[in-house]
Amino acid sequence: MTGTKLKELFLKGPFGLTLISILLGFLVGAIVLLIAGFNPAEAYWAILRGIFAKPKYVSYVIIYSTPLIITGLSVAFALRTGLFNIGAEGQFIVGAMAAAIAGYFIQLPMLLHVPLCLFLAMSAGAVWGGLAGHIKARFGVHEVISTIMLNWIALYLSNWSLTLQSFGKQGTGKSHMIQETARIDLFGQWKITEAGIEFIRSHKVLGDILKSPVNLGIIFALLFAFLMWYILNKTTLGYELRAVGFNPDAAEYGGINVKKSIITSMSIAGSLAGAAGALQVMGVGHKIAKLAIMEGYGFDGIAVALIGNNTGPGSVFAGFLFGGLKYGGAKIQDAVGAPTEVINIVVGTIILFVAMPKLIQMLLKFRKG
Amino acid sequence: MTAIDFSHRAVEMSGITKKFGDFVANENINLTVHRGEVHALLGENGAGKTTLMNILYGLLKPSSGNIKINGKTLTISDPNIAIRNGIGMVHQHFMLVEPFSVTENIILGNESTRGFGILDAGKGEKEVKRISEQYGLTVDPKALIQDLSVGSQQRVEILKTLYRGAQILILDEPTAVLTPQEIKELVAIITNLTEAGKSIIIITHKLNEIKQMADFCTIIRRGRHIDTVDVSEVTEEDLAAKMVGREVSFRVAKEKRNPGEKILDIKELCVEDSRGIMVVNGLNLQLRKGEILGIAGIDGNGQTQLIETLTGLRKAKSGRIEVLGKDITNLPPGKIINNHKVGHIPEDRQKRGLVFEFNIAENLILETYFKPAFSEGFSLLHKNIYKNADTLIEKFDIRPRDATLQAKSLSGGNQQKMIIAREVSNEPELLIAAQPTRGLDVGAIEYVHQALVAQRNEGKGVLLVSFELDEIMNVSDRIAVIFEGKIVGILDADDADEKKIGLLMAGGTAKE
Structure with missing residues (x-):
């Protein structure tokens, strides 16, 4: 790519617009902070420090970002086929539940147990998403409606599973911990041995990182992002799905089975969200707990997908941004006393501006002309 | 046709050049339209007619050139300036609010009020009625747009420009959507308008309508000004040849054949x-x-x-x-x-025939992407896909010659060539x-x-x-x-x- 092309992509392409949206989001957040009587520079400095000041913080940001990246990919994948997957939340829940069940009941060596749990969780998510795709293809029920319903069904299904004698730990509202062999933590066992404790104490950087629940989740997230890019752009399946997403009438005319594509796309989207749920259980929580309300991983995925312009790399970028804001933003309360809700305002504003590329183009033109 | 006042130049565009990056859409174009004149702007799809008119209407800024309206040099940097100077444009695709009435659409953005923002609907309606009667633009001011025929909707668009005081009307492909009867009515309306001293510019590529409606015709080919002619002195064949740059036959040459099974x-x-x-x-x-x-x-x-x-x-x-x-x-x-x-050139190329967001190469394999020529296992063979596109672009003369362009960026004629290339090459x-x-x-x-x-x-x-x-x-x-x-x-x-x-x-x- 030549220099001018790069410059053009940056200024006119979605990437440039997104960056400007992000800046505007922070600007609006700063104004809100000012009105509330806080120094925005101090608050943003606190967030930055909260993200980068210690190796442990960076590690936490990555851990926070992992599920958001993957649910973002789920929503983005469906959107590329013209489908709005509001159901990533429910698919996340059934994925987490499937991983918790398979991780607790099945005994296998780690090399088999981890893939099996992930596979079952992705299958559960695929069924959950595919179901919405199926009733859209068969009965014309809009996926927004059906996936919202399925979110609640998933939530109550998960809560019900915890009432089962064998699975739920009675009286705690939580499930039993999954087997060690189903976990993807890095050095999880070793960390609590004497040698591990000694290592953490003596190695400044590495030890600090190990204080966070380091796990393999992010590797999977990056792998999924690459797979999504590859499937959409390099395969016949991706060609079909994109054709249906852009123009279902033309796809049908060209001989593509539009209904099948809808089901396939929703299944793939569902399996991604399911994987996000599984990796959260296998890498961080090691169990599931009773949910009073939705945790919001799936809904945050919608924001991630929108900020990431529905691409694989975009979702990774947006996931990190979102994860960083979520983790680092939580610290402005202690540092400057500002409410963490400001972070929600920043994120909301970014999305608002991303959704209005025309407005930004106008602002840009205004500046030039 | 006698209404032309040659002493009054309503529009005088001179030396208009418009560049989009390296692409020159208009190159040094001159256009003069007198008071009471119907002037046709003729050219193939993508020749630069609409670009020129968008410049006149303030939607685009020219790279260079000069515009005079009624003898006064103007910089028309946005449509509001154009409207204030009596220029009105009726687009090919109407810009009407369907659930609104005719009057509501016409007065939109220009509502008269009784003060305090309370709409004076009666006043608007009276005014609309007066204008429509004056020029023979019959349309019920109270009717809803969604209930009107395409021809009537077009009249509403014309009324809208007149309501805003247009003296110079630009009509972009006004007959493309009309029935023969409606075209006749449009011709009558245009005559009424010119008799009242309005100037009219019609963008078109239909030759018989130029003969029917226009006094003068300016021909543009690939962004260049080719000629301006007195319509009464030329034949349709002359116009076609100037527009395309070669002789065009209206009859299709084909020898007799005996059909088979x-x-x-x-x-x-x-x-x-x-x-x-x-x-x-x-x-x-x-x-x-x-x-x-x-x-x-x-x-x-x-x-x-x-x-x-x-x-x-x-x-x-x-x-x-x-x-x-x-x-x-x-x-x-x-x-x-x-x-x-079975190959199929569909009736609606935007809806069925093309995926507008796909590029030319991707559109050319819409029916064959899974065949061994273009895929291996799950993977697409991009090298073959683009080679195929380059071959077909050359063979079927699809312009511009760039397989990576999105289908929506091509002109209608080239979009159709793309569809024909795809269907015919599938044998x-x-x-x-x-x-x-x-x-x-x-x-x-x-x-x-x-x-x-x-x-x-x-x-x-x-x-x-x-x-x-x-x-x-x-x-x-x-x-x-x-x-x-x-x-x-x-x-x-x-x-x-x-x-x-x-x-x-x-x-x-x-x-x-």
Whole structure:
């Protein structure tokens, strides 16, 4: 790519617009902070420090970002086929539940147990998403409606599973911990041995990182992002799905089975969200707990997908941004006393501006002309 | 035509150049329009007519050049300035609020109030009524836009510009969507307007309408000013040659051929439309190899549903469709295209024919992406896909020659070439062409007709459906007339004339 092309992509392409949206989001957040009587520079400095000041913080940001990246990919994948997957939340829940069940009941060596749990969780998510795709293809029920319903069904299904004698730990509202062999933590066992404790104490950087629940989740997230890019752009399946997403009438005319594509796309989207749920259980929580309300991983995925312009790399970028804001933003309360809700305002504003590329183009033109 | 006041130059554009990056859309164009003059702007799709008018209306800024309105030099940097200086534009696609009434649409953005923001609807209505009567623009001020015909909606657009005090009206392809009767009415309206001293610029590529309406005509080819002529002194052929840059024949050259075996056999076909009305009702038709069968008929007599059923996009209620003796009734589109070798140039290229966001190369494999030539296992073979595109772009003269351009960035004619390239290169035995020249200019029309004849000469069967009687009579070997979902008569093209077909189209079989 030549220099001018790069410059053009940056200024006119979605990437440039997104960056400007992000800046505007922070600007609006700063104004809100000012009105509330806080120094925005101090608050943003606190967030930055909260993200980068210690190796442990960076590690936490990555851990926070992992599920958001993957649910973002789920929503983005469906959107590329013209489908709005509001159901990533429910698919996340059934994925987490499937991983918790398979991780607790099945005994296998780690090399088999981890893939099996992930596979079952992705299958559960695929069924959950595919179901919405199926009733859209068969009965014309809009996926927004059906996936919202399925979110609640998933939530109550998960809560019900915890009432089962064998699975739920009675009286705690939580499930039993999954087997060690189903976990993807890095050095999880070793960390609590004497040698591990000694290592953490003596190695400044590495030890600090190990204080966070380091796990393999992010590797999977990056792998999924690459797979999504590859499937959409390099395969016949991706060609079909994109054709249906852009123009279902033309796809049908060209001989593509539009209904099948809808089901396939929703299944793939569902399996991604399911994987996000599984990796959260296998890498961080090691169990599931009773949910009073939705945790919001799936809904945050919608924001991630929108900020990431529905691409694989975009979702990774947006996931990190979102994860960083979520983790680092939580610290402005202690540092400057500002409410963490400001972070929600920043994120909301970014999305608002991303959704209005025309407005930004106008602002840009205004500046030039 | 006597209304022209040559002493008053309403519009004087000189040396207008507009560049989009390296692409020159307008190069040093001059245009003068006098008071009371109808001036046609003629050019092929993508020649730069609309660009020039968008500059005049303030939607685009020229790279260089000078604009004078009524003798006064102006910088028209946005449409509000244009409107204030008496310029109005009626776009090809109307910009009306469907659930609003005629008056509400016309006064939109210019509402008179009784003060405190309370709308004075009565005043607006009176004004609309006055203007519409003055110029013969009959339309009910209280009617809702969604209930109006396309012709009436266009009148509302014209009224809107007049309400805002337009003295210079730009009409972008005003007849593209009108019926012959509505075109006649438009001509009368234009005469009324010029008599009242308005100047009118018509963007068009239809030659007969220029002869019918315009006083002067400026021809633009590939962004350049070719000529400005007095319409009464030139023939349609002259105009066509200037526009395309070579001689154009209106008649399609084709030698006599003897049709071969039966390729398409439709028996007692019945099809419902989406409202559940039987719009194809016991239709029988046969087509042979090496023949072009034209289906003539007025829009809405079941043509659309017939073609959708033939290509698998709609289910038949009853009846049977055979291609080369094999039953294809209600097969999915993919099977019909690939197993039975049926090609289809769809009626609506934006809706069906192209994925606008795909690039040229991707659109060219819409029906063949899974074939060994373009894929291996799950993976697409991008090298082959782009090689295929480059070959077809060259062979079918698709412009610009860049396979990575999105389909939506091409002109209508080149979009149609892309579809024809795809369908023909897939080597169909039967080619179904629905309204293949709709919205195209003469150069592109000639091209499409030659492509259809070439298929026939190769011994393929061609089924042509068109509302343009000229086209049907020009290209077909045999003509079938469809009326209320049935074929009511089949004529040999040699002894068919407009009168005979016209009578059948109106359902006049029994009476004659």
